[in-house]
Amino acid sequence: MNDTVDKLVIFLAKRDGIDKLVKTFQYVSKLVHWHVESTQPVIAERFKHWEVASGLSRKAFRTGRFLTGFNLLRRSPGSTPTLRILAVLANSGEMVYWFFDHFLWLSRIGTLEPKFARRMSFISAFGEAFGYVFFIISDFIQMKEGLNKERKLLIGSELENNTNSDVKERTLREIKAERVMRLMGVAANVADFIIAVADIEPNPFLQPCSCSGNQWIGLFLVRLVQKLAFVKRI
Template sequence: MDGVLLSFDIAGVDATGGVGAQGLDLSDAVRRMEEYIPQVIVEAAVERFIIINNTQKSFTLTTTSTMNDTVDKLVIFLAKRDGIDKLVKTFQYVSKLVNWQVETTHPDLANRFKQWEVSSGLGRKAFRTGRFLTGFNGLRRNPGATPTFKFLAVLANAGEMVYFFFDHFLWLSRIGTLDAKLAKRMSFISAFGESFGYIFFIVSDLIIMKQGVEAERKLIALQEEEENSKDAKEKIRKIRGDRVMRLMAVAANVADLIIAAAEIEPNPFCNHPLSLGISGLVSAWAGWYRNWPS
């Protein structure tokens, strides 16, 4: 409304700055414009703020409502290095099992799956470039709460660092960048470091799970004495959740230990395609569970 009145006021001013038909001089019109323009700017800014605020609220509600969406979780999972590694590891050992199953009946198909297995294995080695730094950084940042755990962490991470470091040379020798004769030696050193580290990771997880069981029993006893103890219930829930994750870690490490043993000391059990295939899938799927977004 003020804008309409203002336009009428300006229309009443002649081009020479004199007084028009409505008797309004130029200075009065300018004053009215100065009063009106800031008001328009403020109103526009307020309207813009309301629109942006409503948009942000809508986005927040949408994000919250889709937190449990499987596709969103899959995208997050595959964005992680461990996530893509577990997916390709699944490809690797599924193709190994299929190759073993159809090797005698469908040689051509078996050869295709063998190529898929080899390609997946080499791809995983490429993805693990620089992975040995993870163990080093773990020791540097969080070596353990007690001397026992520090000792176990040093041994476990040292073995893992050897595994991932020499795995680089194994990969380069397998693809032909380095002498192919190095592959067998690099494979042995890498597998030895892997198995050495996994033993101490398993021991560490078992000790923590044992401590968790003892703490849970105490909390259950406390909960029976004090009814409706929300704090105790929450602690029990966290202990059980941690135990499940550590069980998955132990399962994965035992499975990988079998695979490493097949390389270090070949034997009919560990080197059987069925043993290797199942072990690889157990390790991969335990990793899926541990890395899947909650």
Template sequence: MEPDPSNLTSSLIKPNPNPPTKPINNRDFLTHLESYLAKRDGIDKLLKITRYASKIILSSNTIPTTHPFHQRLKTFESNVGLSRKAFRLGKFIQDVNAFRSAQLKSPRDIIFATLAYGGEGLYYFVEQIVWLTKSGLIGLSPAHARTMQLVSAWAELIGYLGSISFKIRDLKNLKKDEECLVTGIEIRVLRGDGVDVENDKLKKLREKMRLKWLSLVQDVADGLMAVADVRDGKGRLSGPLLMASAGMVSAVISTHKNWLSC
């Protein structure tokens, strides 16, 4: 009896239960860029780079103040700063959820979490009012508007202090994990055992430490700008060029982190 060709074909062509997937890291650049720009933080960080690039040009006196383009660039920088505030609408909710889901194992962790998430959440909440005031929807007197900006600056500074404390703690724990992994690899090498799995773990751990260090540098740069806002731009570490440079460092690091995560 001749076999049925249709049955033969169906028996030879079987769907792969585990079809190969294309790694995210190998995505086309434009596809990756589309995914990045689809996120609120993606647009916000690009605006941040644009704003602080403008600030660096303005504060470095590259363009004379009498030149017409100087005033246009100054207006552009101010409008970009106002536009960025619109991207923070409702962003305080992420800090509320982060605080709810945080694993707080000690009183110190509770203090750090309250400072980090509470300060940043309050900052994002007040920034909504500041944006509505500057956009003309809410009519606040100059004195009340200045008070809101001061509350926002203090909340931001407190949030960065808590975040920096968290990251220093995390880096210490990661350093201990690294030392344990290195010791384990050395022991396995002496025994003649394979260390491929351990080397992969060590590589991932060190990449995590690198990103954590970058986040710490970003928080320090943002914290420096928050201090300048609290002091109303007065003091030795509040120069316009220094603040613009700190903002650019923060913008580049945050853009890099968001690019890797999307």
């Protein structure tokens, strides 16, 4: 039975589609701004305003999002001790990201002192990058488990002699489909990780490439996340 937190998380998840759409606006406008900044500064400035407005709108849509990680840890932390530890670390980083993002938003719109924006941005981006590391590790571990299961199925060690081939083929297809989904998830998390690290300031490592490579990574990430969301609904 769903409790209050479950119901709240389900309610908040209804905004994910809008968030993905606005995310597309944000990164497309970021790309256009970067592309025309040196040649058409007036147009670049307009797209910069669109990017900033989209970013602030997304922060508003994501209010309370940190409860998603908390609820996931309550309901399904992992099937093994290793996966449980990784889930705690990954979701803790993500919860820090979502939670402090609220204060970054309030600082950006002027409700809180603007001086807090830089500090909140650092904490939020650091938590996000921290969480993605363990999400990626967890996905690789589960892909390895899937490969082992697939190998056993192929040699017939997990299926009894009276099991028909249709069941075996269906199980193999499910394993392969899950592996593809996890590979797509890893690609999205790697792109998100790079963007999160670039947002950490001061940052002597990624600043030289933050105005070029990250723009393309961001747009790729949006398209990939949208594809993931579409496949999950099928």
